[in-house]
Amino acid sequence: MKRLVPLIITFVVGTVLILSVFIPPMEGLGENFTLFFDIIAVFAFFLGGGNLVRVHFQKMSRKSDDWEFSIVTLVGFFVMLAAGLFKIGNPGDIASSVTADGSLFQAIYRSVFVPLSSTMYALLAFFVASASYRAFRAKNREATLLLVAAFIILLGSTPFGTMLTSWVPESWSIFQIPNLAVWLMSSPNLAGQRAIIIGIGLGVVSISLRLILGLERTYLGDDNA
Amino acid sequence: MLSPLMAITVQDIGITVSLVFILLGLAWLAWRSFSGKEVDRRIIFLFIFFSVAMPVIFKISFKFKATPIVNALYEKIESLPNNSTVLISYDFDPAMAPEVQPMADALSRHCLSRDIKIVYMCLFPTGQGQLEQTFSTVVRNEFPEKQDGIDFVNLGYKAGGEGVLNVIVTDFEKMFPTDVNSVPYSEIPIFDNIKSCKNLDLIISIGGGRPGIKEWVLFVGDPGNIPMAAGVAAVVAPQLYPYYPNQILGLLGGVKGAAEYENRLRDSDPKFADMPTPATTMMGPQTLAHIVVMSFIIIGNILFFRNRKRGEIS
Amino acid sequence: MKFISIYFVLLVSLSVSAQTNDNDSTSLLVNDSLTIKIAPPTSVIVEDYKYDDADNLQLHWVPSIDDMPQDGKVVRYRIYQSTNNGSFVLVDSVNFSVNMKKIEGLAIDSTYQFMVSAVSKNYEAKSNKTITIQTEREWINFNLASLFLIALLITSAVIYFIETARRGKELFVRKIAGLEAVDEAIGRATEMGRPILFIPGIHDMDDVQTLAAITILGKVARQVADYDTKIRMPVARSLVMTAARETIKTAYQTAGRPDAYNDDMVNYITDEQFGYVAAVDGIMVREKPATIFLLGAFFAESLILAETGNSVGAIQIAGTARPAQLPFFIAACDFTLIGEELFAASAYLSGEPKMLGSLKGQDVGKAIAMGVIIVGVISITLGEAYGIEFFSNITSSIQSFFTVNK
Secondary structure (H helix, E strand, O other), rough: OOOHHHHHHHHHHHHHHHHHHHHHHHHHHHOOOOOOOHHHHHHHHHHHHHHHHHHHHHHHHHHOOOHOOOOOOHHHHHHHHHHHHHHOOOOOOOOOOOOOOOOHHHHHHHHHHHHHHHHHHHHHHHHHHHHHHHHHOOHHHHHHHHHHHHHHHHHHHHHHHHHHHHOOOOOHHHHHHHHHHHHHOOOHHHHHHHHHHHHHHHHHHHHHHHOOOOOOOHHHOOOOO | OOOOOOOOHHHHHHHHHHHHHHHHHHHHHHHHHHHOOOOOOOHHHHHHHHHHHHHHHHHOOOOOOOHHHHHHHHHHHHHHHOEHHHHHEOOOOOOOOOHHHHHHHHHHHHHHOOOOOEEEEEEEOOOOHHHHHHHHHHHHHHOOOOOEOOOEEEEEEEEOOOHHHHHHHOHHHOOOOOOOOEEEEHOOHHHHOOHHHHHHEEEEEEEEEOOOOOHHHHHHHHHOOOOEEEEEEEHHHHHHHHHOOOOOOOEEEEHHHHHHHHHHHHHHHHHHOOOOHHHHHHHHHHHHHHHHHHHHHHHHHHHHHHHHHHHOOO | OOOHHHHHHHHHHHHHHHHHHOOOOOOOOOOOOOOOOOOOEEEEEEEOOOOOOOOOOEEEEOOOOOOOOOOOOOEEEEEEEOOOOOEEEEEEEEEEEEEEEEEEEOOOOOOEEEEEEEEEOOEEHHHHEEEEEEEEOOOOOHHHHHHHHHHHHHHHHHHHHHHHHOOOOOOOOOOOOOHHHHHHHHHHHHHOOOOOOOOOOOOEEEEHHHHHHHHHHHHHHHHHHOOOEEEEEEEEOOHHHHHHHHHHHHHHHOOHHHOOOOOHHHHEEOOOHHHHHHHHHHHHHHHHOOOOEEEEEEEOHHHHHHHHHHHHHOOEEEEEHHHHHHHHHHHHHHHHEHHHHHHHHHHHHHHHHHHHHHHHHHOOOOOOOOHHEEEEEHHHHHHHHOOOOHHHHHHHHHHHHHHOOO
């Protein structure tokens, strides 16, 4: 019974969502199922928040490794929660925007959250360099092609690309590096990406059918046996 | 008369020092590679740090010509009559902001200077904070005469992604009964003649994640036959080329796209001569970083071929 | 003086009445010398909107003869609606040059009539009224017939091959290196006595990539339970946490070691993309896992995670259906499941014939796609280059078949 009910729900919802594409009176049902998921996901926030608090309190009370970091996590969590929930420092009343200028929420957002997120994202610049150093080696024909393409794209997105090939006449403009970079991205690269996307589309059909037909049950905690 | 030496600026010295430092360092690494020594990833990180930091410190920047795909969006906004309404959706978070916030600011500046009304909204919860940034740096700072509700409106964030788009394509009020300041939809003058996205003259999605421009095209642009444009992170741009020019009339891709738009705007009218151009400033570091990455690829290959020659790699 | 005033009043009244009589469907907003007079739109036709749930009508009109973009006289068209023979109210407006509008949100049991007006800066010219009409409901959207056919064909192929496999026919499925390496990767962690880190992407359970990751987790957890290896799974979504716990718990129960399972194997970090990445990177650096699985929906964080994993010397198996992130995984990971391989993984790992059959069904879809691409490329090339009508017709037939008009 524990497995049967979710399987029936999956079958019914999956079938209805497919049919709602082709049967106009069922379109509303499809939209409603999407909303149901959003509502459930909102309640799940409590589940996640609860787990976070429990895990870090446990770490602190047991003085596990690096338990000091848990203090930072919990302080951050509760301060941000209070700033948003009680709209601390908001210039307007309780109905005003949570991110209004002057609010504590907005202040923390700008001075802590934005720099921290940007820092994490900026790490990409370093990792792209180290990954390129390791990966772009002319080990065989395919890797050499990849290497040359990468070079053209990198050069094409700098002013040096334009400078290096500015002598190429306009009638041969495709061989100017920036144009060559755009061609690489919009033709060979796109063709490859489309092939991958077609494969992904078919893969989604296949796994969806397995889920709807109940062949795939691992996500329900079943062993498919 | 000034001697040639007097004409040398701090910027010139900065550019020279940066290039000499980086080139000498790379040459040293290349020489090490010839003797078969791998480059530690921390050295690579150090070079990237310098190649990014030095142009920021010495303000090294380059000039850019707008490519057709960027120019198309500029021309579209130029062609809109006064009092048209454009929607700009902030579908990004702070992490992506350095790349796409300059686009959002430049587009807002362009629209407001042409008396085009703007409806702001976001599909990312953290987009609302980014929206506030545009409000404080561009809208309120450069256009103090523009009035909230009449010349622009901020609808804020609404959860639901594609679900939100599915609804606003036919009815704004259903999803946004009020703006962020709790003013009811019916009392906002900008919406007097606007019931849904279909009444808008242009929609621009700024972002790169999901929900983003693809979802906008799928749920709003295509079904509603509404002109769409986008500004996205560089990594996402290649996937959007097939949408241009039929489903997306213009596309700004990454910092370079933003820099091209800033340059186009600045060159178009003297009133924009002193406008901030963060993306153009960022292109300095990006250019040098690209050169460093290319140099490391070369160094990596030198090492690879050297080792293969000596039979250390089969 | 009095006489002159009366004379002017009479003159104005006469001119207004003459204008009103002259064209019953035209109304005046402002009567001054600067009025930009324009002609109304004509031939306003309303008809049922096809393939809907009786909630839309389609309105067409011939634009005003003054609607020319270069002179900008007409700025907008306004649409007025009368419901159940009531008075006309403004319901919508569209830009100049537009000549059609889908009227939405209507009811099946009401009657409707419409009027369209062209609007200049200070003048409005209304058209005649349309006929009275009711909406109609269609039960099947024939606009999507081609999509239905393709879906039916691929679905039937998948089900056919599942059935074929069920009846015991041997099906060949090519080897997928990334999945062949799963056993070795888990074994390595066991030998080294270090944990396995499983990252299911940053999307929720409504993303099929996350579902695919959870199904692979089931197979991995089963082996982990058998070998008594430690598994850690930090997640970015609460629902994923619940589903993953159930999956791992079942795997431990099936392995006969329910006591070895504990809920802390899976823990929620944050929904915030880079907050999650920071936490996961921290776990990698501190705990130095021997094996890392990066399977699911990944975005800008893909390379940050994969490079950090690489720097701690972990063997990494990655997989995503986000084409933009695949190059990063290929550059930084040992094995990468490209797109469809991620969805095939659970079937492949289970080795069950009926599951493998579903993979075989996909090949029919691929054959169709390849066939159509080849025919399309040949026909469009010959049609365009040599102007052969036969090939142009083939091209347009293919295009119209694969164009979805919703």
